[in-house]
Each structure stands twice: as structure tokens, then as C-alpha cells.
Amino acid sequence: MTQLETAMAIMMKVFDTYAAGEGNPGTLTKxxxxxxxxxxxxxxxKGAKxxxxxxxxxxxxxxxxxxxxxxSEFGVLVCTVACVCHSRCSKK
Structure with a gap:
């Protein structure tokens, strides 16, 4: 697999691992x-105020x-955090 395919597979696995904990296995509870x-x-x-x-x-x-x-909602979180991190790294 390519690096991006691997990253996507890991993202899906992480989501599924935590979603399987309680309630609906296709969603994350709070x-x-x-x-x-x-x-x-x-x-x-740690950086959260x-x-x-x-x-x-x-x-x-x-x-x-x-x-x-x-x-889908989780994907928005991951992409948003990645964009913020990329923006900060690009400014350094």
C-alpha cells in the first residue's frame, strides 16, 4: 500500500477500535x-486550554x-487538526 493508503487504513482502524467500546459500533459516543x-x-x-x-x-x-x-464527522476532526498542524509547521 502507498503511504496515503496506509494512513487511511490506520485512521479507519483507530476509529473502529474506539467506536467498538460501547453503544453503536459505527459511531463514537462522547x-x-x-x-x-x-x-x-x-x-x-495537553495544549487544550x-x-x-x-x-x-x-x-x-x-x-x-x-x-x-x-x-465522516471524525474525518472532519482529523483533517482539521492536520490542516492546523501543517499551517503551523509551514510557518516555522
């Missing part, structure tokens, strides 16, 4: 999403308002 962020993006979580900000991000990700994060 608890699953927080655990995923804490374990998979610890640097981002407050927990209320993290809760707002999770709420804003839930575009369809079903109180869960599906893979």
Missing part, C-alpha cells in the same frame, strides 16, 4: 471520543445532532 483524543492525540489534549473547549469541539463535530460522532 466518552469514546474523549478517550480517543486523550490516547491518540495527547499533545493536542480547558475541558469545556474540548467538549465544545466534540459537540460541534456532531453535525447531524445525534449525540454521536460518525466516521
Amino acid at each position: 466518552g469514546e471520543a474523549k478517550t480517543l483524543l486523550e490516547k491518540e492525540l495527547p499533545g493536542l489534549m 480547558n475541558q469545556a473547549g474540548v467538549d465544545k469541539i466534540l459537540k460541534d463535530l456532531d453535525f447531524n445532532g445525534d449525540s454521536e460522532i460518525d466516521f
